[in-house]
Amino acid sequence: xxxxxxLPIEETLEDSPQTRSxxxxxxxxxxxxxxxxxxxxxxxxxxxxxxxxxxxxxxxTSKLLKEYEKQRFPLGGDDEVMTSTLQQFSKxxxxxxSCHAVLSTxxxxxxxxxxxxxxxxxxxxxxxxxxxxxxxxxDHDVAINRYSRLSKKRExxxxxxxxxxxxxxxRKKQHQTxxxxxxxxxxxxxxxxxxxxxxxxxxxxxxxxxxxxxSENLNGQLEEFMSNISTxxxxxxxxxxxxxxxxxxxxxxxxxxxxxLYLPDPxxxxxxxxxxxxxxxxxxxxxxxxGLVSSTWERQYFFTQGGNLMSQARGDVAGGLVMDIDNCSVxxxxxxxxxxxxxxxxxxxxxxxILQAESRKDSEEWIATINNIxxxxxxxxxxxx
Amino acid sequence: MPAVDKLLLEEALLDSPQTRSxxxxxxxxxxxxxxxxxxxxxxxxxxxxxxxxxxxxxxxxxxxxxxxxxxNFALGKGDEEVISTLQYFANVVNELNVLHxxxxxxxxxxxxxxxxxxxxxxxxxxxxxxxxxxxxxxxHDLSMAKYSRLPKKRExxxxxxxxxKEVAGARRKQHLSSLQYYCALNALQYRKRTAxxxxxxxxxxxQIAFLKKGYDxxxxxxxxFLASVSGMIQRIQGELEAEAEAMRITQQELLSGSDxxxxxxxxxxxxxxxxxxxxxxxxxxxxxxxGLVTTTWERLYFFTQGGNLMCQHRGExxGGLIQDLDNCSVxxxxxxxxxxxxxxxxxxxxxxLILQxxxxxxxxxxxxxxxxxxxxxYLSDNPx
Numbered sequence: 001x002x003x004x005x006x007l008p009i010e011e012t013l014e015d016s017p018q019t020r021s022x023x024x025x026x027x028x029x030x031x032x033x034x035x036x037x038x039x040x041x042x043x044x045x046x047x048x049x050x051x052x053x054x055x056x057x058x059x060x061t062s063k064l065l066k067e068y069e070k071q072r073f074p075l076g077g078d079d080e081v082m083t084s085t086l087q088q089f090s091k092x093x094x095x096x097x098s099c100h101a102v103l104s105t106x107x108x109x110x111x112x113x114x115x116x117x118x119x120x121x122x123x124x125x126x127x128x129x130x131x132x133x134x135x136x137x138x139d140h141d142v143a144i145n146r147y148s149r150l151s152k153k154r155e156x157x158x159x160x161x162x163x164x165x166x167x168x169x170x171r172k173k174q175h176q177t178x179x180x181x182x183x184x185x186x187x188x189x190x191x192x193x194x195x196x197x198x199x200x201x202x203x204x205x206x207x208x209x210x211x212x213x214x215s216e217n218l219n220g221q222l223e224e225f226m227s228n229i230s231t232x233x234x235x236x237x238x239x240x241x242x243x244x245x246x247x248x249x250x251x252x253x254x255x256x257x258x259x260x261l262y263l264p265d266p267x268x269x270x271x272x273x274x275x276x277x278x279x280x281x282x283x284x285x286x287x288x289x290x291g292l293v294s295s296t297w298e299r300q301y302f303f304t305q306g307g308n309l310m311s312q313a314r315g316d317v318a319g320g321l322v323m324d325i326d327n328c329s330v331x332x333x334x335x336x337x338x339x340x341x342x343x344x345x346x347x348x349x350x351x352x353x354i355l356q357a358e359s360r361k362d363s364e365e366w367i368a369t370i371n372n373i374x375x376x377x378x379x380x381x382x383x384x385x
Numbered sequence: 386m387p388a389v390d391k392l393l394l395e396e397a398l399l400d401s402p403q404t405r406s407x408x409x410x411x412x413x414x415x416x417x418x419x420x421x422x423x424x425x426x427x428x429x430x431x432x433x434x435x436x437x438x439x440x441x442x443x444x445x446x447x448x449x450x451x452x453x454x455x456x457n458f459a460l461g462k463g464d465e466e467v468i469s470t471l472q473y474f475a476n477v478v479n480e481l482n483v484l485h486x487x488x489x490x491x492x493x494x495x496x497x498x499x500x501x502x503x504x505x506x507x508x509x510x511x512x513x514x515x516x517x518x519x520x521x522x523x524x525h526d527l528s529m530a531k532y533s534r535l536p537k538k539r540e541x542x543x544x545x546x547x548x549x550k551e552v553a554g555a556r557r558k559q560h561l562s563s564l565q566y567y568c569a570l571n572a573l574q575y576r577k578r579t580a581x582x583x584x585x586x587x588x589x590x591x592q593i594a595f596l597k598k599g600y601d602x603x604x605x606x607x608x609x610f611l612a613s614v615s616g617m618i619q620r621i622q623g624e625l626e627a628e629a630e631a632m633r634i635t636q637q638e639l640l641s642g643s644d645x646x647x648x649x650x651x652x653x654x655x656x657x658x659x660x661x662x663x664x665x666x667x668x669x670x671x672x673x674x675x676g677l678v679t680t681t682w683e684r685l686y687f688f689t690q691g692g693n694l695m696c697q698h699r700g701e702x703x704g705g706l707i708q709d710l711d712n713c714s715v716x717x718x719x720x721x722x723x724x725x726x727x728x729x730x731x732x733x734x735x736x737x738l739i740l741q742x743x744x745x746x747x748x749x750x751x752x753x754x755x756x757x758x759x760x761x762x763y764l765s766d767n768p769x
Contacts, residue, residue, distance in 0.1 A: 006628075013646065017686045017698065025459045033458070043446040046441075047439065047443060049442075050438040050439040050441075053434075054432070056431075057428065058432060060428050061425075061588075073417050074414045075390045075410065076414075079578075096592055144649075148682060149682075149723065151723075151724075152722055168649075171649075172644070175639075189462075196471070200614075207599070218592070222589070222593065229582060232582075237575070247394060254394065255564075258398055258560060259557075262557045264532055282399070285533050299526070313402065314405055319402075337537055338533065338534065356533060358533075
């Protein structure tokens, strides 16, 4: 390096306009350094903040992956492969996150610390010294002004002495602060180079050790795991594609096959009544008395279970007993001018329900089935479904 | 991986409460999945955002380093070395920026995008199908209620047929929409795995590639450079310390001199006067007339330059001519009861200047020096 520019400390006592002028150049330079360093500081601060945010976000990601198994998924709770895969990933991301954390710390120590020290300490010191110097320079001007006006007359020795003393003090103070100020400005010329290079060096070294640590920690162990996962994801996707295709095919087939089933009252000739059933399930309307003459009908799902008739509303998790149909009687009835109604009466005649089926066929099948059950046909060895 | 749970398509037509109950388990699962996906997406977007910010930050730093050259530093001794070092650093930061940018792009493509697609396409599809299914189910309930109330009488066959047809239509719609809904929910059980693993796989792969490239990039060439920078810093530090020490010694020397230098006119009683000066410089007060009877005194820096007397304000860059001293006369004067005043008058007597010195020695030396110059002694061969 070619050395640096210097303010001559020897010139401080004389304090000529030439020296002041040179001082002005150094002050201008210090202001330019200050402004550049403050921009550099912001650029570095931005990197530091981004790095911190990366650390935090990486850490959070790994935490969230660990939480997967704590999610209350009603399905696939026993999916251990998925859970262990995510755990392994979260371990990998944990390591990455700790590399990031180390990088953050190193950036704080080796990049942010020196530059903020320079900004907060050295550059601030210059400003403070500048102010102090200005004040002492003004003080000196005032003192010398008073001294210059001293009278020629011999009288008033005391005033003369005081004014001279004032100049002495002010001049000494100005000399000392100016020397300090010059020293600090000379020092800044070295420090500005260090202040810019040192944090950059720190940044680079931190990055290098980050890459080194990261690639050592992550490379070897992972390749196989990653390719396994990759294959497994592809397999799942293939399985899914197959399954979805099968399902879509099934849907198409069902669409065609179900067409005749949509009509609530199909032609009995096409769909013959099966009178040998010993169990049956399906939606029926049930009549509820709500008053002396008023009643409501409610659509519910009914099914037989052994000798019992059960019903289940749509939101219910399980069915409830409607009545015991062993030895009951069942017959078609007229009710409120509704079609396909039938009544079941318990063997002791104490309880009866009126139900409405969707169609003649359905109604006849329910009646036949309940009859079969009532006669305990379902207990025979070979009941027809 | 174990097989996934499934909703049975065959149960869709009967639509029994048991099937509905199973359906609601799948719906709950989809709900939990949606919530988890949203959290994961948020976190991953945060990672991506931070990565992006890192790109911008490195870019800013790199251009800030290049900007050093263009700063108008008033002093620039030894800057070439700093500039070339900073340029090198800027290049490295730039390469780092390229790596960060690649990583950010990869994170966008293979981490954030798949998850967004999963959310926007698959999860949204499930919730749309759910709405459609509920709508169809309600419609079927309504038309079924209407159908159930049809009278037994033979009359109005046409109405009966119409309503039966309506029920068939509603039932068909419900059946088809539930089939599609079941199918989507079943597929979601597969997607649950791929949708989680895909982005994490992308993330990890991106990171590994990033670390690898970074490692390669730095392992190649940086060691020598960094060592030289570190050497340079140490050298400057050394220079700084030496300089600081030198300055400290100078200060000490300057301060340890006689305190008398601070006192104006300290040697008034027995001044040691050099009468042979042919040049002199220092602060003097100068009298300016501001009106007929009013005057001001101003403290200015005066110095001789050849046969001229120059004066300079503190803020001025250079001095200005105030008086040609050739053949002028100079003498002590009384002025406004101030001490140590002297007057310089031009040869033709037309202009004159009254100045005040700080002390007796100064005052006499100025008069002698100006006298010497006025008599052109400074042109003689052997001036002091």
